[in-house]
Amino acid sequence: MGVNYQTVLWNKNKKVYDKWIGIGILVYLICFIGITVATNPATSIETLIIRAFGTLAIALLHIVLVIGPLARLNTNFLPLLYNRRHLGVSMFLAALVHGGFSIFQFHSLGNVNPIYALVTSNMDYDSLTHFPFQVLGFFALIILFLMASTSHDFWLKNLSPKTWKRLHMLVYFAYALIIMHVFLGAFQQQPSFASIGILIFGFIIIASLHLIAAFKETRIDATVTQDTEDGWEYVCDVNDIPEDRAKIFIVEKERVAVFKYNNQLSAISNVCKHQGGPLGEGKIVDGCVTCPWHGYQYLPHNGQSPPPFTEKVATYELRIQNKKVYILPTPLPEGTEVTPILI
Amino acid sequence: MKKREDEFYIGYVDGIGQHTKKTVRQFVLFGLLAVILIASIFAFTQNRFKNSTFELATTTKIMGVYHENPYPMLKVKTGENTFKNILLLGFGKFSANPYLKKIRNKSGSISGSMISIEGNLIYYNGKTLLQITNDEKVTLLETGQAHQAPRPSTIAKNMELKGEIVDPKCYFGVMKPGKGKIHRSCAALCISGGIPPVLVTSDDNNISEYYQITDQNGKAIHKDILPFIGKPSLLSGQIVQLEDWYQIRIDVNTIQELDLPSRIY
Numbered sequence: 001m002g003v004n005y006q007t008v009l010w011n012k013n014k015k016v017y018d019k020w021i022g023i024g025i026l027v028y029l030i031c032f033i034g035i036t037v038a039t040n041p042a043t044s045i046e047t048l049i050i051r052a053f054g055t056l057a058i059a060l061l062h063i064v065l066v067i068g069p070l071a072r073l074n075t076n077f078l079p080l081l082y083n084r085r086h087l088g089v090s091m092f093l094a095a096l097v098h099g100g101f102s103i104f105q106f107h108s109l110g111n112v113n114p115i116y117a118l119v120t121s122n123m124d125y126d127s128l129t130h131f132p133f134q135v136l137g138f139f140a141l142i143i144l145f146l147m148a149s150t151s152h153d154f155w156l157k158n159l160s161p162k163t164w165k166r167l168h169m170l171v172y173f174a175y176a177l178i179i180m181h182v183f184l185g186a187f188q189q190q191p192s193f194a195s196i197g198i199l200i201f202g203f204i205i206i207a208s209l210h211l212i213a214a215f216k217e218t219r220i221d222a223t224v225t226q227d228t229e230d231g232w233e234y235v236c237d238v239n240d241i242p243e244d245r246a247k248i249f250i251v252e253k254e255r256v257a258v259f260k261y262n263n264q265l266s267a268i269s270n271v272c273k274h275q276g277g278p279l280g281e282g283k284i285v286d287g288c289v290t291c292p293w294h295g296y297q298y299l300p301h302n303g304q305s306p307p308p309f310t311e312k313v314a315t316y317e318l319r320i321q322n323k324k325v326y327i328l329p330t331p332l333p334e335g336t337e338v339t340p341i342l343i
Numbered sequence: 344m345k346k347r348e349d350e351f352y353i354g355y356v357d358g359i360g361q362h363t364k365k366t367v368r369q370f371v372l373f374g375l376l377a378v379i380l381i382a383s384i385f386a387f388t389q390n391r392f393k394n395s396t397f398e399l400a401t402t403t404k405i406m407g408v409y410h411e412n413p414y415p416m417l418k419v420k421t422g423e424n425t426f427k428n429i430l431l432l433g434f435g436k437f438s439a440n441p442y443l444k445k446i447r448n449k450s451g452s453i454s455g456s457m458i459s460i461e462g463n464l465i466y467y468n469g470k471t472l473l474q475i476t477n478d479e480k481v482t483l484l485e486t487g488q489a490h491q492a493p494r495p496s497t498i499a500k501n502m503e504l505k506g507e508i509v510d511p512k513c514y515f516g517v518m519k520p521g522k523g524k525i526h527r528s529c530a531a532l533c534i535s536g537g538i539p540p541v542l543v544t545s546d547d548n549n550i551s552e553y554y555q556i557t558d559q560n561g562k563a564i565h566k567d568i569l570p571f572i573g574k575p576s577l578l579s580g581q582i583v584q585l586e587d588w589y590q591i592r593i594d595v596n597t598i599q600e601l602d603l604p605s606r607i608y
Contacts, residue, residue: 009355011354011355011357012357013354013355013357013359014354020371023375024374024375024378027375027378027379027382028378028379028381028382029382031378031379031382031383031386032382032385032386035382035383035386035387036386036389039386039387040386040389040391040392042391042392042393042394042395042519043389043392043519044392044397044518044519046518047392047518047519047520051385051389055381055382055385056382058381059377059378059381059382063374063377070370074366075350075351075352075363076350076362076363076365076366076367077366077367077370078352078363079352079354079359079363079367080367080370082352082354083354105518105529106526106528106529106532107528107529107532108435109434109435109436109437110435110436110437110532110533110535110536111436111437111532111535111536112532117528117532118528121527121528121529121531121532122527122528122531122573123570129602130524130527130574132528133524134528185524185525186525188524189390189520189523189524189525190388190389190390192388194384194387194388195384195385195388198380198381198384242349244349245349282351283349283351285351285353290351290353292351292352294354295353295354295355295356
């Protein structure tokens with residue numbers, strides 16, 4: 001969390017994270033370039049750069065895309081999610097080297113503008129065999145640029161978390177474009193069982209993890225409250241909620257987290273104001289509900305971030321009767337004080 | 344049984360739970376192994392690059408008789424009664440013509456003139472090309488050597504050839520690969536910029552032959568041939584020999600696209 005915007009709010013974990021990104025990138029480039037130079041020495045430096053960075057970007061994109069569902073399936077993976085944006089920006093930079101060199105090599109120094117050349121040099125848009133695959137890569141690069149350039153809390157705040165999230169969900173569209181770019185380009189010219197196989201395997205892994213994570217979330221969404229009299233809805237037994245943790249329930253189509261702490265209960269919206277993280281999967285730390293994604297904090301009794309932070313989420317009224325927890329389904333305005341109920 | 348500690352990771356707080364640390368370490372190790380595997384697969388499965396050469400950082404001065412039938416070339420003496428016809432090209436994706444304009448303006452037609460040019464050599468499989476980057480490095484030495492310029496001679500009236508139309512600058516050395524689908528847009532840009540189109544054929548033993556492509560009257564073709572570049576095609580026309588180069592004179596409307604993978608080298 002930060003009050004003022006800085007380029008990067010460095011901390012020890014981010015430095016360790018970035019160190020391993022650097023090591024991974026270096027290992028990849030050394031392997032690819034080393035093997036190519038040793039086994040196929042007639043290569044040119046331009047081709048080596050284009051291919052090394054293009055394939056590196058694909059490898060990094062796969063790692064970026066598996067982290068989200070892994071962290072949803074097992075909270076032990078959350079440290080990988082914490083600084084994923086640096087991995088994403090590294091992936092964009094690799095794609096930029098690939099795309100930039102390719103545009104210079106193949107589409108520049110001619111009688112038309114390089115971007116115009118990229119779009120018009122091959123007009124077989126109606127043919128799968130001859131399709132101008134470069135255009136797909138170019139649009140993917142634009143999406144990755146938009147994501148990388150807005151990959152900062154300044155943009156998250158100013159675009160609004162909802163718009164920012166929608167923009168960053170375009171990564172799946174970029175992934176589809178990149179897969180088609182490779183299949184309609186490189187794989188048509190030099191098809192190989194191993195390289196095609198590894199991309200198909202990557203797709204299966206990404207799709208499976210997302211489906212399993214989605215299945216897990218639908219089970220959470222199936223945990224609905226039950227109607228009772230007087231407008232109060234039954235949530236759960238008080239012993240169903242672990243200490244300093246929460247249970248998530250669907251109340252009037254919204255996810256609500258009911259926290260137990262210090263022998264009392266409070267309910268707030270499950271959606272973190274930062275990136276929509278699941279607050280109900282967080283923990284009470286130093287008296288605050290702490291988001292598992294990036295550590296944003298809220299006071300459980302009023303849904304407000306502790307000063308000087310200003311984020312606020314909706315709160316809910318609870319009551320307890322014979323160890324049974326009930327909730328009023330109508331959310332109170334964000335940041336409304338609600339006295340915690342004693343167990 | 345000891346109750347497992349309720350670990351909770353907060354990025355901005357130093358320290359990390361033992362189980363979380365173990366999972367992250369395993370992921371990083373697995374990630375590094377995956378990175379090595381992916382790099383190895385992509386590196387090992389690349390097609391062989393050909394041993395073509397582009398002397399980008401070295402300039403060479405050559406001297407010979409200039410001729411254009413229809414593409415600018417220089418006939419260079421390489422030994423006693425042996426000559427090589429070097430195809431002249433401009434910088435980037437352009438023909439040599441803009442770099443010859445200066446001496447043309449000075450002397451009129453330069454066909455049959457002795458010229459020296461300093462540029463970057465491109466060569467592969469017996470063919471040599473020269474990139475001119477500066478018109479100051481083109482010098483007219485002597486006019487009136489027309490008798491030394493090669494004359495086209497017909498060797499087949501009508502012949503069908505299967506192959507791929509490439510731009511010779513990239514194919515013979517500037518790019519690797521300088522052919523096929525990946526390179527198609529670049530080749531189209533080169534040929535539309537004035538670089539002569541060349542048909543590359545390959546027989547069952549992967550022995551290639553090269554044919555400069557002209558229209559039926561021996562005139563240059565550029566824009567009309569763009570839709571066929573980088574695709575296996577069937578061309579039919581008159582075969583003409585220009586000493587160490589062949590030409591095929593075609594009607595572009597008769598080019599047939601073949602639904603085949605590229606086989607050229």
